[in-house]
Amino acid sequence: MKTLSILLISLSSFWNVTNDPYRKAMGEAIQEAYQVHDITSCQLVLNKLERIANANSAKWEPGYYLAYSNIMMGAFQIENAKKDTYFDLSITQADKLLASNLTPDVRSEVLAVKGFALMLKLNVDAASRGSVMSEEIFQTYQTALHFNDKNPRAMYLLASMQYGMAQFMGTPTEQACLLNQKAQQYFDAELADSSLYPKWGKEHSMAMLESCK
Amino acid sequence: MKFLLFIVLFFPLTLRSQVVINGTVTDTKNQPLPGANIYIEGTYNGASADINGHFVFYSALDSTSTLVVTFVGFEQYTLLIKDVSDSLYVHVILREEIDRLNDVVISAGSISTGNQNTSEILEPLDIVTTAGATADITGALNTLPGTSTVAENGRLFVRGGSDEETKTYIDGLLAAEPYGQAMPGSPVRNRFSPFMFTGTAFSTGGYSSEFGNALSSTLDLKSRDNISMTRADISLMSVGVEGTYSLKKEKYFMINKVFYNDLTPYYTLLPNKNEFLKMPQSLGHNFFYGFRSKKGLVKVFSQWSNSNMKVRFEDYPNDTVFDLHIGEKYFYLNTNYRHALNKKWSSFSGMSFGHQVNKMALNSVDLGSKGSDIHLKQLFYYDPDTYNSVKMGVEQVVSRKDSALYALDNNYVALFSEWEHYFNKKLILRSGIRYNSYSNKGVFLPRISLTGKVTEVSQLSFSYGLFSQSYSNLLFEVYSFEAIPEKSEHLIVNYQYNKNNRLFRIEGFNKKYKNLVYRSENLFFNNGGGYARGFDVFYRDNESIKNTDFWITYSYLDTKRNTRFYPIYEVPSYWSAHKFNLVVKTFVSGIKTQFGFSTTYSTPRYFHNPNKTGEINDNSNAYLDLSLNFSHLLKPSVIIHGSVSNVTGRKNEFGYEYRTLKNTEGIYEGRPITLSAPRFIFLGVFITISKNITANQLPNL
Numbered sequence: 001m002k003t004l005s006i007l008l009i010s011l012s013s014f015w016n017v018t019n020d021p022y023r024k025a026m027g028e029a030i031q032e033a034y035q036v037h038d039i040t041s042c043q044l045v046l047n048k049l050e051r052i053a054n055a056n057s058a059k060w061e062p063g064y065y066l067a068y069s070n071i072m073m074g075a076f077q078i079e080n081a082k083k084d085t086y087f088d089l090s091i092t093q094a095d096k097l098l099a100s101n102l103t104p105d106v107r108s109e110v111l112a113v114k115g116f117a118l119m120l121k122l123n124v125d126a127a128s129r130g131s132v133m134s135e136e137i138f139q140t141y142q143t144a145l146h147f148n149d150k151n152p153r154a155m156y157l158l159a160s161m162q163y164g165m166a167q168f169m170g171t172p173t174e175q176a177c178l179l180n181q182k183a184q185q186y187f188d189a190e191l192a193d194s195s196l197y198p199k200w201g202k203e204h205s206m207a208m209l210e211s212c213k
Numbered sequence: 214m215k216f217l218l219f220i221v222l223f224f225p226l227t228l229r230s231q232v233v234i235n236g237t238v239t240d241t242k243n244q245p246l247p248g249a250n251i252y253i254e255g256t257y258n259g260a261s262a263d264i265n266g267h268f269v270f271y272s273a274l275d276s277t278s279t280l281v282v283t284f285v286g287f288e289q290y291t292l293l294i295k296d297v298s299d300s301l302y303v304h305v306i307l308r309e310e311i312d313r314l315n316d317v318v319i320s321a322g323s324i325s326t327g328n329q330n331t332s333e334i335l336e337p338l339d340i341v342t343t344a345g346a347t348a349d350i351t352g353a354l355n356t357l358p359g360t361s362t363v364a365e366n367g368r369l370f371v372r373g374g375s376d377e378e379t380k381t382y383i384d385g386l387l388a389a390e391p392y393g394q395a396m397p398g399s400p401v402r403n404r405f406s407p408f409m410f411t412g413t414a415f416s417t418g419g420y421s422s423e424f425g426n427a428l429s430s431t432l433d434l435k436s437r438d439n440i441s442m443t444r445a446d447i448s449l450m451s452v453g454v455e456g457t458y459s460l461k462k463e464k465y466f467m468i469n470k471v472f473y474n475d476l477t478p479y480y481t482l483l484p485n486k487n488e489f490l491k492m493p494q495s496l497g498h499n500f501f502y503g504f505r506s507k508k509g510l511v512k513v514f515s516q517w518s519n520s521n522m523k524v525r526f527e528d529y530p531n532d533t534v535f536d537l538h539i540g541e542k543y544f545y546l547n548t549n550y551r552h553a554l555n556k557k558w559s560s561f562s563g564m565s566f567g568h569q570v571n572k573m574a575l576n577s578v579d580l581g582s583k584g585s586d587i588h589l590k591q592l593f594y595y596d597p598d599t600y601n602s603v604k605m606g607v608e609q610v611v612s613r614k615d616s617a618l619y620a621l622d623n624n625y626v627a628l629f630s631e632w633e634h635y636f637n638k639k640l641i642l643r644s645g646i647r648y649n650s651y652s653n654k655g656v657f658l659p660r661i662s663l664t665g666k667v668t669e670v671s672q673l674s675f676s677y678g679l680f681s682q683s684y685s686n687l688l689f690e691v692y693s694f695e696a697i698p699e700k701s702e703h704l705i706v707n708y709q710y711n712k713n714n715r716l717f718r719i720e721g722f723n724k725k726y727k728n729l730v731y732r733s734e735n736l737f738f739n740n741g742g743g744y745a746r747g748f749d750v751f752y753r754d755n756e757s758i759k760n761t762d763f764w765i766t767y768s769y770l771d772t773k774r775n776t777r778f779y780p781i782y783e784v785p786s787y788w789s790a791h792k793f794n795l796v797v798k799t800f801v802s803g804i805k806t807q808f809g810f811s812t813t814y815s816t817p818r819y820f821h822n823p824n825k826t827g828e829i830n831d832n833s834n835a836y837l838d839l840s841l842n843f844s845h846l847l848k849p850s851v852i853i854h855g856s857v858s859n860v861t862g863r864k865n866e867f868g869y870e871y872r873t874l875k876n877t878e879g880i881y882e883g884r885p886i887t888l889s890a891p892r893f894i895f896l897g898v899f900i901t902i903s904k905n906i907t908a909n910q911l912p913n914l
Contacts, residue, residue, distance in 0.1 A: 025257050040248070047250035047261045050283065055255050085285065125714075127755065127762075127800070136441040169805065169849055 025052050026061055026196050033069050034200060042073045060097055060106055061196045067093040067113045068200070071120060080124050087124070090117035108148035109198050115140035115157055137161060152190065153198065155183035156205040163208065177212035180205055235269035236303035238262045238282060246307060249284040254291070274301070286310055288599065311599040311635045319643055319662045321676035321707040321720065322419035343796055344809035344842040344856060350403040350413065351392075354432070355813075356794045358720065358749030358766050359417035362815045362836055363787045365867040365888060367400025368392060370787050371417050372724060373745025373772030374429025374701075378682065382433040383410075383514060383547050385423065386565035387610060389586035391432075393495075393518070394541050394571075396487055397526055398889030404518070404543070408457070409468070409501055410434045418703040418722060419676030422629040422645030422660050423592070423606065428682045428701040428726070436514055436547075439503065440466045444903035451479055451896045453495075464506075470499035474520075486889040488525040490536060495520035509552035516545045521572070529884060530873045540572035561592040561606075582616035605630040621685045626650045631660075639666035649681050654697045656681045670712040676705040684730050694737040699728045714756040721748040726774055733780035743774020743782065760802065766794040783829045786868055789815040789836070805846040809856075813838045820868035823881045833866035833885060850901045859892040 029048045036042040046069050053062030067090045074086030094114035102110065115137050122133045138161060144154035162176035187202040238249040245266025252259025258272035272278075274297045282290040287307035294301065343353045351369055354360060361370040368376035381391035383405070392401040414433040416424075424431045440461050448455040453474030460467045477492040497518030504511040519542050526537035549563030565588045573580045592606035612623040631645030640663075647658040660678030667673055681698040689696060707720040722745070729741030747770040755762035769791055773782040796811040815836040822831035842856035859865070866885040876882050 021257065043248040044261050047248070047252075047259070050250055051252045051257050051259045054252070054281070055257055089285070127760070139442040165849060168802070169846065171849075 022052070022056055022059070023196065026059075026065075030061075030065060030196060033065050033072070036069070036072050036076075039073065039076045042069060042076055045069050046073060060100070060102060060110075063093055063097045064106075064110060064113065064198065066090075067097070067110070067117065068198070071113070071117050074117075074120060083124050084121060087117045087121040090114070091121070104147040105151075108144045108146075108151045108154060111140050111144035111147065112151060112154040112157060113198075115144065115154070119157065119161065134161070134165070150186050152183045152186035152205070153201040155186065156180055156201055156208065159183060160204075160208055163211070173212065177208075180208045180212065184209065231271040232274045232297060233269065233271055233300045234274075234280070234303070235267070235300070236305060237266045238268065238284070238305045238307060239266050240287070240307055240309065246284050246287070249282055249287075249305075249307065251280065251282050251305070254279040254281050282307065286312075309638050311638060313599070313602075317635075317639055317641050317664050317666050317672055319641060319664045319674055319676070320672065320709045320718070321662060321664070321674035321705040322417050322703070322722075323414070342798055342807065342809055342842070342844065344798075344811040344840040344858075348407060350405065350407050350410075350432075350434070352402075354413070354415055356764075356766060356796050356811060357415070358718070358751045358768050359430075359722075360768070360792075361770065361787055361789060362792055362813055363867070364400060364836065364838065364865065365398070365886060366787070367395065367402060369430065369432065371430035372722060372747070373743075373770055373774075373785065373788065374724075375785065375787065378427060378429035380424070380427040380431050382424070382431060383565065384436050384512065384549050384563065385433060385561070385592075386547050386549060386563045386590060387567070387586060387588035388434075388545060388547070388565065389567050389588075389612060390543065390569045390584070393543075394520060394539055396493060396522055396524055396539060396889065397537070398486055398887070400888075405434060405516070406470070406499065408470075409436060409499065409514070411437050417720075418724065419660070419662060419678050419705045421643075422631045422647040422658070423604065425608075425627050425629070425647055425649050425658065425680070426610065426625060426682050428680055428699060429724070436501065436512060437503070438510060439505075440468065442903060444901055447900045447902070449898045449900075451894065452476055465502065465504040467503075468499065468501040472497050472499075483894065484890065486887075489522065490525060491521060491523035491538075493520070493522035509550060511550050512548065514545075514547040516543070518543045526575075529870050532872060532874075535575050538572065538574040542570040542572070544568045557596055559594045559596075561590070561594070563590045564588065579617065582614055584612070584614040586610065586612045600635045602633040603630070604633075622652075623683055623685045624652060625683065640664070649698070651681075651683050651698050653695055656698055656700070667708075671708070671710040674705075674707040674709070676703065676707075678703050686730075689737070692735070692737060696730045696737070696739050697728055699726065699730065701726050714754065716751070716753045718751040719748065720751075722746060726776070729774060729776040731776050731780055732778055738780075741775040743772065743776060745770065745772035745774075747771055758799075761797065761799040763795065763797040766792070768792045779828060781828065784819050786818065786820050786829070789818050791816045807844045809840075809842040809844075811838075811840050818868055822869065822883070823871050824883075831869065833868055836865045836867075837861075837863055838865065839863075850903075852899045854895075854897050854899060856895045857892055862891040864891065 029045060029052060032045045032048070036045055046066065049062050049066045049069060053066060056062060070086045070090035070093065074083045074090065077083045077086060091114055094110050094117065097110045098107065118133060118137045118140060122129045122137065138158070141154050141158035141161065144151055145158065159176045159180035162179065163173050166173040166176055183205050187205055190199055238246045238251065240246055245262070247262055247264045247266060249262040249266070250259065251262065251268045253272045253274065256272060258270055260268040260270040262268045274294055276295060276297065278294045280292040280294055280303065282305045284307055286309060288310045290305050290307055292303065343356055351367060354369060355362060359372050363370050366376065369379045370376055371379055381388045388405070391403055391405065393404040395401040412435045414435065416431045418430065420431050440459050443461045444459050446457040453472060455470060455472040457468065457470040474495045475492065480489060480492060495518055497516065500515045502513040521540035523536060523538045526535045528535060545567045547565040549561060551559065551561050553559045567586045570583045571581050588608065588610050590606060590608040592604060595603040607628050609626045610624060614621045627647060627649045629645065629647040631643060633641065633643045635641050643662040645660045647660070649656050649658060658679040658681060662674065662676040664672055664674035680701045680703065683698050684696055702725045704723045705720060707718065710717040724745040726743040728739055729743060731738055731741040747768065750767045751764065753764035770788065771790065772788055773784055775782050793814045794811070798807060798809045800807045813836065817832040817835050819829045819832045821828055825831060838859050839861055840856065840858040841860055843854070845853045847853055864887055866887060868886045869883045870886055871881040871883040
């Protein structure tokens with residue numbers, strides 16, 4: 001009987017790790033979130049994430065990927081007003097998470113995704129929003145790095161802002177490129193495991209490496 | 214063994230049977246909503262509506278299961294499923310969600326600035342980058358429709374109303390003395406720095422029931438809710454120095470600003486008509502604090518300043534010369550608390566206090582005065598859904614002015630309520646009532662606005678309302694005259710077209726005055742009247758020319774009234790029939806510099822010439838001003854800013870002044886009223902010190 005109990009407990013733990021409905025659903029949703037290619041596919045992912053978030057209000061991952069996917073949805077839109085709608089949804093989602101208790105690493109990721117949404121919102125009307133919003137974006141990335149100075153996404157995004165500013169000012173882009181190179185090292189160190197932790201951004205960072213050459 | 218494991222692990226999942234749930238999601242016009250999200254609350258079970266709005270999915274249900282349907286731009290739909298069989302069909306009709314910032318908004322009489330609303334006319338940055346405005350809030354607003362150019366005065370004159378008919382507020386709380394003091398022949402400036410505010414709500418008429426005791430217009434400055442980072446700013450300017458330290462913490466922020474202005478170097482280098490016995494100097498401090506709790510936001514704003522100057526003043530009418538001392542001590546405190554009581558109710562409690570000591574002296578005769586104003590306000594907001602919003606409140610204003618000769622009180626209590634109702638995303642009604650109780654009379658003031666979208670990018674707006682204002686005067690005390698409140702009636706029709714960063718707006722208005730106080734042969738009357746009617750045209754475009762933003766304003770005004778010292782209907786001395794403005798800003802990226810250009814033209818103003826018969830019987834020349842400015846980004850954190858007003862040095866006339874006695878030839882000699890200096894030149898270097906090396910003061914310039 002004792003053997004049977006041990007066996008049952010062991011099997012039950014194995015079941016939880018490999019077949020936990022939350023991890024399974026989130027894992028699928030994240031893979032889909034990274035592969036969206038148009039408004040329709042993005043909407044399907046957003047809906048799936050919303051359902052998971054609704055059933056798991058204590059988890060941070062659904063809210064985080066909702067913020068991320070709303071950015072993608074905004075990027076696919078053509079009309080500026082609709083872009084703003086989705087970027088604002090992303091910022092609201094991030095702010096909601098930031099108001100909750102998060103580990104420093106997770107807070108760093110949420111700040112990075114918020115900065116990303118702010119950056120794309122600035123681009124909707126760069127002429128009038130540039131001078132007003134850029135300070136907040138820099139600050140958001142810097143705070144993200146304050147909570148985790150090895151966050152490759154925050155690092156790359158900050159580098160891209162610095163790169164754009166340097167180009168605008170006509171000053172050397174060297175510092176921005178060095179920061180992006182550093183971000184690459186941390187991207188490379190990220191494990192290709194099945195965890196729900198964010199893993200996006202490496203391709204964009206690599207594209208920036210090309211621009212820096 | 215295998216069987217046992219199967220039972221243990223799968224038993225809970227097989228307990229409830231699966232129900233097929235299908236249906237359609239449409240909007241209120243029966244149009245399908247592809248992409249709508251349909252699910253059972255608390256589960257992963259759900260589906261997305263297809264191109265025809267259809268959906269189907271399976272889920273276990275019980276008597277507590279709730280169906281939820283969501284879609285961006287629509288209100289959430291929920292349905293408690295009571296009767297569960299093996300299948301469920303639902304036709305879900307989603308109602309559009311109102312976006313109060315971006316759907317139809319009331320535009321009649323309303324000119325708001327900020328970066329929240331897509332239909333904003335100006336953005337905060339515009340206040341300080343408009344050439345000729347010299348970073349003065351009022352200066353920038355004077356380039357907008359509905360205002361008259363009274364350049365020797367500098368205050369806001371709106372649609373035939375005098376400057377005292379416009380009231381200034383900060384976060385809805387009175388700032389009774391919004392202008393600093395000026396030397397003879399110079400316009401006043403708004404004493405509040407645009408740096409402290411994120412936007413303004415400037416109403417040229419037909420404004421909300423929340424505001425009262427203003428016959429023509431209100432200007433509500435919106436303070437910041439937050440700041441983005443800790444930083445220090447230093448400004449070195451041709452007129453003085455400023456230092457600002459902004460501290461940002463997770464739950465609160467604080468701004469401290471110290472400014473010292475000294476015009477000694479400026480007037481040593483550049484000529485001025487005034488002979489200074491003491492150059493204009495001022496010292497001041499700004500404090501702003503915000504604290505955010507889970508459900509509320511506390512703000513405290515204060516300003517203190519002390520200024521002095523002394524000039525040899527020529528009293529032309531009496532042909533004498535005085536030593537005129539002009540100075541003031543000013544203190545202003547504004548504190549308010551916004552609080553969410555629950556999901557539908559919220560409140561605003563606020564208090565403002567202003568105290569001004571006017572230190573004016575003529576030779577050694579003290580002509581000083583002091584005044585205090587207190588404003589208390591309590592508001593409640595009720596938002597049952599996105600279609601309805603109710604605001605109700607009570608306020609009290611206590612004002613007193615004292616001098617060696619007189620004491621004037623101007624107090625009132627008011628109750629108000631306002632309801633905003635969206636019939637749909639294209640039609641909004643705002644109706645309100647205000648009861649203003651003055652010391653001797655109470656007045657009911659109904660107001661209504663209706664705005665409807667004509668097309669996706671254009672709208673028609675209509676506004677009507679009654680407004681009141683009490684008038685107190687030193688002479689009332691002398692003659693024991695008690696005036697009942699003066700009243701005005703506004704009717705405004707507005708059409709607005711806004712597409713692709715191009716905004717066109719035309720607005721017609723008809724304002725009638727009654728109960729105006731006027732004096733005739735040492736007797737006071739309270740039955741003066743008048744009218745102001747006309748139209749404004751405004752066009753703004755930052756799309757057609759690359760890196761260039763411009764706006765054009767034309768205003769036509771026809772007005773007459775008998776008030777104050779005019780016992781018969783006359784045009785006011787600040788009136789000009791036609792006004793034209795052109796403001797252009799262009800950014801030259803190659804040299805990282807923004808250039809600004811503005812020009813204002815106003816037709817001649819009228820005045821009384823004692824050498825002719827009648828009251829308002831002569832006119833000055835037309836007003837023309839051409840101003841330039843630039844902002845150059847020297848380094849990411851260093852900006853050089855310069856501006857010149859009236860570049861051509863044109864001698865603009867603002868009426869005439871005459872001797873009180875005739876000369877030997879039997880005429881009253883006169884001379885035009887002009888500014889003490891033909892132009893104003895400003896140069897400044899703005900440095901920002903922060904962890905973020907790219908932060909600068911560009912948003913403040």
